[in-house]
Amino acid sequence: MSNAPSKASAALNPTSNKLQRRPFVADIMKHRGNGLVVTGLGSPTWDLFAAGDRPDNLYSWGGMGLAVPTALGLALAQPDRRVLALTGDGEMMMGIGSLGVVADQAPNNLAILVLDNERFSETGRQRGLTGSRVDLCAVAKGFGIRETMLVTEESQKDALARFLFETPGPILAVAKIALSEDPWRLPEKDGAAIARRFKISLGLEKP
Amino acid sequence: MAAKAAATPAHWSDDVFREMKSRDITTVCTIPDGGLTQLLLKVEADPAMRLVTLSTEEEGMGVVTGQWAGGKRAMIAMQSSGVGNCINALGFPAAYKAPCLMLVTMRGQWGEFNPWQVSMGQAVRPALEAVGVRCFPVDKIDEIAETFAAAADMAFNSSISAAVLVSQRVIGAKGFGQK
Structure with missing residues (x-):
């Protein structure tokens, strides 16, 4: 047995990754209500x-690894609002320990959606760690995140929206894009x- | 009265804790350090405060930024070795113009016993200043509370990053019983 990543997972377009990120994210966001969204840098911000x-979008252009800690700080400060961290697989991996912090604090209003294309797509599509061995849902479970959901099909979109905006947190979903x-x-x-602009929308600052 | 005072001697953390409370700092993120023990115990024991134990110090830059975006005041308490973990992350609150207040207990300087601590300890202030953090060193125990208060006011009122650097001269150098 070789320990090298499998050929199939190293292929440029693995067959399990078929969700188109832009329409997918747009459809999910139709269900957010008054939920607050914190993005990880790069593509999730553009999405x-x-x-x-x-x-009430808190966009980010930097700070790789800080999407989940930022969403955690916000969720604890605004316990009556749903907070979604929308990030990518590489950003999530860089801040992976923050899942343990989230599980420990256990805010019931925090959800995380990882858009997982198994690549560092912003920097030239270099291979990431989630394409071969790393199972982010299993990792999250291991850290003590309450519930996880793996999404590979368009048909799961409504179920994912309910999961992200209605299921008691902290929860994490991975969408294979x-x-x-x-x-x-x-x-x-x-x-x-x-x-x-974000703080004005929360009534925390005067326009 | 005298007997009671002797039984619970005053500790610098009492004064810092009071300054935190009076400024509505309600969340303290930490990777702990020996010198922070009493302060962290006070935070944990206070029902109006929240202690957030991190997995690495730079997560604190995200948590305090999220807290500020949501209308709350938070800070980070850590050992000086953790400062190195924070350098890129310190650009994050700075970009949002969010306040980032750090209480750092020093290693690797005054009377350090462990050579592995010296490199980062010596680099703490120049590294923080290189990324735009205002440093407030404290070498005397009776200056901690007022220095912390000044740094906190500057951080929250001017929306900047500020670090209070508490010397081993104040908290004592760790000796592992071999000094």
Whole structure:
């Protein structure tokens, strides 16, 4: 037995990764209600902006590994609002220990959705760690995350939306998305402007 | 009265804890350090406060930013070795113009016993300043509380990152019984 990653998983477009991220994220976001969304840097930020710009989107352009810790801080500060961390597989792996912090704090209003294309798609599609051996749902379970969901089919979309916005947290879902060429959709880049608009939407600052 | 005072001697953490409470800091994120023990116990014992135990210090930059975005005040308490883990992450609250207050107990300087601590300990202040964090070193025990208060006010009122660096001269150098 070889310990090398399998040929199938190293293929550029594994057959299990077929969800198209832009329409997929847009459809999920139709169900968010007044939920707050925190994005990981890069593509998840572009996806959320493309799904429809809203002041209660807390976009990020940096800080790899901090999407879940930021969403945790927000969820603890706003216990009456649903908070979703929307991030990618590489960003999640860099902050993987934060799942243990989330499980320990156990906010029932926090959900995490990992858009998993098994690649570092922003930097040239280099192979990531979730394409061969790493099972993010199993990892999350091991950290003590209450429930997890693996999504590979379009037909699971409604169930995923209910899971993310209705199931008591902390919960984590992994959606196996395809590699895709999507048009650039870049939101506001000034973090202070993003945060100020966000805080105004929560009634924490005056317009 | 005198007997009672002798039974519970004053500790610098009493004063810092009071300054935290008076500024509505309600969450403390930490990877602990020996010198922080009494302060962290006070946070944990207070029903109005929350202790967030991290897996690595840079997660604290995310948690305090999320807390601030949600209208709460949080801070991070760590040992100086953890500062190295935070360098890239410190750009995150800075980009949002979110306050990031750190209480750092030093290793690798005054009377250090463990050579493995020296490299990071010596680099703490220049590394923090290189990424734009204002440093507030404390070398005397009776200056901790007022320095912490000044750093906290500057962090929260000016929305900047500030680090209080508490010397081993104050908290004592760890000796593993071999000093």
